[in-house]
Amino acid sequence: MNPAQPQLLVVDDDPGMVDYLTDMLPRAKYAVTGCIDAADALEVIAARPFDLVISDVEMPGMRGLDLMAAIHQRRPEQLVLLMTAFGSVDLAMQSVRAGACEFIAKPFLIEELYAAIERALQDRLMRRTTVRIGSTPTPGDDKTFTAESPRMRRLLKLAERAAAVDSTLLLTGESGTGKSAIARWIHDLSPRRQDPFVSVNCAALPQTLVESELFGARKGAYTDARQDRPGLFEQAGGGTIFLDEIAELPLETQPKLLQVLETGKIRALGDTRETAVNVRLIAATHQPLEQQVNERLFRADLYHRLNVINLEIPPLRERREDLDELVNTLNRRISRRLGKARPVLISTEVLRWVRAYHWPGNVRELANTLERAIALAEHDTLLLEDLAQASRLPKSEDFLQTAVMQGWTLQDVERAYIRHVLEATGGNKIQTAKLLGVDRSTLYRKLG
Numbered sequence: 001m002n003p004a005q006p007q008l009l010v011v012d013d014d015p016g017m018v019d020y021l022t023d024m025l026p027r028a029k030y031a032v033t034g035c036i037d038a039a040d041a042l043e044v045i046a047a048r049p050f051d052l053v054i055s056d057v058e059m060p061g062m063r064g065l066d067l068m069a070a071i072h073q074r075r076p077e078q079l080v081l082l083m084t085a086f087g088s089v090d091l092a093m094q095s096v097r098a099g100a101c102e103f104i105a106k107p108f109l110i111e112e113l114y115a116a117i118e119r120a121l122q123d124r125l126m127r128r129t130t131v132r133i134g135s136t137p138t139p140g141d142d143k144t145f146t147a148e149s150p151r152m153r154r155l156l157k158l159a160e161r162a163a164a165v166d167s168t169l170l171l172t173g174e175s176g177t178g179k180s181a182i183a184r185w186i187h188d189l190s191p192r193r194q195d196p197f198v199s200v201n202c203a204a205l206p207q208t209l210v211e212s213e214l215f216g217a218r219k220g221a222y223t224d225a226r227q228d229r230p231g232l233f234e235q236a237g238g239g240t241i242f243l244d245e246i247a248e249l250p251l252e253t254q255p256k257l258l259q260v261l262e263t264g265k266i267r268a269l270g271d272t273r274e275t276a277v278n279v280r281l282i283a284a285t286h287q288p289l290e291q292q293v294n295e296r297l298f299r300a301d302l303y304h305r306l307n308v309i310n311l312e313i314p315p316l317r318e319r320r321e322d323l324d325e326l327v328n329t330l331n332r333r334i335s336r337r338l339g340k341a342r343p344v345l346i347s348t349e350v351l352r353w354v355r356a357y358h359w360p361g362n363v364r365e366l367a368n369t370l371e372r373a374i375a376l377a378e379h380d381t382l383l384l385e386d387l388a389q390a391s392r393l394p395k396s397e398d399f400l401q402t403a404v405m406q407g408w409t410l411q412d413v414e415r416a417y418i419r420h421v422l423e424a425t426g427g428n429k430i431q432t433a434k435l436l437g438v439d440r441s442t443l444y445r446k447l448g
Helices: 015-028 038-047 064-074 089-098 110-135 150-163 179-189 207-215 254-263 289-294 300-306 320-337 348-356 362-376 396-406 410-424 429-436 440-447
Strands: 007-011 031-035 052-056 080-084 102-105 169-172 197-201 240-244 280-285 309-312
Touching: 007 015, 007 038, 015 031, 015 110, 031 038, 038 052, 038 064, 052 064, 052 110, 064 080, 080 110, 102 110, 150 179, 150 309, 169 179, 179 197, 179 240, 179 280, 207 254, 254 300, 289 300, 320 348, 320 362, 410 429, 410 440, 429 440
Parallel strands: 007 031, 007 052, 052 080, 080 102, 169 280, 169 309, 197 240, 240 280
Antiparallel strands: none
16 A cells, blocks of 8 residues: 555445446556445444545445444544435535535546545645644744735735834734734734734724823823823833724824824823833724825824835735635634634535635634634534524635636536525525526536
């Protein structure tokens, strides 16, 4: 047995089919073991691992779905591809929802099976990455970023260069894209990393207390000021202060912030003298500051002083190559916070859906979706039904972008679209056929 070859187990009560596949699949560089009995297959699986199990659905004694359930009891991460001569749309959907990674109808061309196996092995590789990263947390993993998308790679390179200098930095991008995480990462890479990182949400500061919160107050400056109180700029001394939602900073406070940036000195409320501060400022906003300046809602001079280095964080829909690793990282982080002994496993159907969904709330929405699912899941593997948004179809442009990124064939796209429409109609075949503009016999033939 060559350990470098993908290990496949074929289970079918038809000896002719087992002989055919054990002859043909090795030609595509797979190592194949055949079983004509489901009980024997369970014993083989208990003895050694397989990359993929290919099982018939209709078998005497134990049907393919029952075999798959028994396999998943022992090996929750095992990928199973189901095949049957009795294919139907209902059975295909039932199989996928039960945990099958692929479904193929007999008779099939061997090239179709090769393609289905390759898709399954890609999912297996992705799942192994999830399990490996999740089971052995890396020290300081909350302070690291990885990126596969070109835009995010360019951004991180610029962020690394920006971390080495002390210039004021402005982070822009939609809500939920991770601006605060990027700000913290830049601080952790900078020469100031041993000193404080103070994060301030300007939208959460009471307008009457903004000045005293940022710059401090001296005893007697206002009714409740019973003692000197240092502001957030002083607390960040030597380190970095991160002003999130900077567009929410009141107009009357903006010139005072500008003065701090220009002079490096603050004046506490009620004080007659200035105090020097040594901090690096990073600001962030999801609002178009240039438009705010044009509408006189934000000072132009402060905007230009903040915008020395500008990094725009791309929305999640424009960096889909990063989704798998984001799911890994968030799964690890959330599971640890919820006190779980180890991260949950992520089913291939969940990962496919994550790639297809358009994520209007970006990384924050992804994190909230995973946290809800992980917190409420009754099993060790997240399934599609665990996701609150799973009933929502992706936008068409996201669906097509996903198809391109996943290397789908035209037949793959057609089948996926038919299944989306079928799910949207609640499994109503007549309505589905009508929406697709085909008759029911064509619908059955296309999905097997």
